[in-house]
Amino acid sequence: MSGTTPTEQSSGSALTRLFGWIDGSLLSLCLASLVVVVAGGLVQVSFGAFSMTIGEAWRAVFDPAVIFDPHVWQVFLLGGELPELGRQTLIVWNIRLPRVFVAILVGANLAISGAIFQAVTRNELASPFILGVSSGAGLLILLTLVVFSGLAAYLPLLAALGGMFAFVLVYLIAWKNGTSPVRLVLAGVIVGTVFQSLQTGLFFFVDDIGVVQSAIAWTTGSLTGTDWEQVRMALPWSIIAVALALGSSRQLNVLLLGEQTARSLGMSIEKVRFALSGVAVLAAAASIAVAGIVGFVGLVVPHLVRNVVGSDYKRLVVGCLFAGPALMVAADVGARLALNPIQLPVGVVTGLVGGPYFLYLMRKQQNIGEV
């Protein structure tokens, strides 16, 4: 740099400022994640009750009757009647691929939500569900299935609302001339414990095994039976949440400098903390509405990404956007095909994969726990 003229130097570093944060580790993480998503997606579209060869599956995926037809896309994304399509194309595009897309959205949402909560609470063990979101959603799921079964059609919406309600309740409990990360986490534990007990209590009033299975699928997270409707439901909220998370990366970075520094830099810390939590809850709620409460993704993925790209939130959020879907798509391959024809809730698999990975991180790293 020392050899360049001042103007060259400044324009050079302006460019560096704009794109310099994209480094090799981030690019390779994103590429590796993409490979996992594509490979997982390919397995998902090829195998299942209606079996086809990989070649057939690929041909169906790239069927020009779908890819280049705006009308078909309109039906997928906005709803309506599908035109006449080949049988394999229909299976791939209407049954198997949407499930992969939902997995991508859920993975990205949960990972970003977890990353935000880890900055807001300044705790690496924070997950999207740390502020009571999962217990609130779980309680409403059980209430809907057991008590208000007439509202079952609105279950996704009610689950998301339950999560948001619990979050607001946690904030009200924690608030006393402002909040602090510790107060928020404690309030989350309080609300979580009470709601969890109520939820477990409700199981006693169920006499239908089908309702129990449905409740378990919702409370552990499942992608069984998801299709374009779920994509349509989650996509708009996901886009909003991701855009806000990317735009907030600087706020998140300043939060990492500690409350005092953030305040002396002029951050209105309570407002920012609440707004960021709101974004994280929105992302979590969008994923709950389509897949139930999938555990571990939001805890493990930000960790994994932080290990690779460092703690800068611009890189971290982008990394989560790729790595979250990778874990979710891969886990869903296991959930759907491992015990074929029985399908496991995907949350069971993410727990089975995520737990040991976390253990590995803990053993390998000395300074785990530092954000």
Added chain:
Amino acid sequence: MSNQQSENPQQMAQHGDTDANAGGNASVEGDSDRQSALTGDALELSYPTSEGPVVECDRIDIPRGEITALVGPNGSGKSTLLKSLAKQLSPDSGSVYLDGKSISEYDDKAFARELGMLSQQHDSPTSLTVEDLVYHGRYPHRSFFEQVNEDDHEAVERAIDLAGVDHIRDKQIGNLSGGQSQLAWIAMVLAQDTDVLLLDEPTTYLDLHHQLRVLETVRQLNEERGVTVAVVLHDIAQAARFADYLVAMQDGELYDWGPPREVVTEELLADVFRVEAAVNYSPDPEIVPKHSL
């Protein structure tokens, strides 16, 4: 400093008057708002966990364009007072005025463009680079989604240059020594580009070289850019050499204030610091501690 005075001749005249008075105490009492950058009035400060007020202070003035050092033994309330001046701790009663306007009327970001504060403890992600840390100092100058502009770039370069951290700008904070990391934080608060700067024990735990580096940086900032500085210093001998103006605190109250050669006396060292010491004036005070009382 000359810059400030030429902008406001009336203020300069007033400044001259009180200087002629030569009484350190006189210069902070009475109607002196216009020459004080920062004023605390009838402050009562406490923490939620403390019983009763920690600091009670009728009046404190941080004179404009000068370096003021707050000194006192552990637990005398220096940091608490500094926090309230920096809007980090709201007083139970009383107010703090910045340029004659109550600090509670300032918007958070607008306040942070006028006054920078470096706390005693600060932590950061270990993988953050020095340059990225310094760019965070520009936070109050940018709106929510705004990108870095030329002003930010210049302020950051100036801060890095002034703090002398150019050679470590690409290093990660976690790999720096205590002294280097303190200079990096100083650079961050310099990038904030404020007229008033508050520093809470910036030299504690540093080796002598880095202590002097920090103080020289602050002195340079004060002389070249007329920045008003208030700094909590642990070492009264250092404070006496370095500051234009001393405020000595004891048990949450102001004990004495004025230029070092008036404030630093054997009596003060015995009363406030509970040490028996000889003070030689040559003409700056030099302190030779003998034993604790």
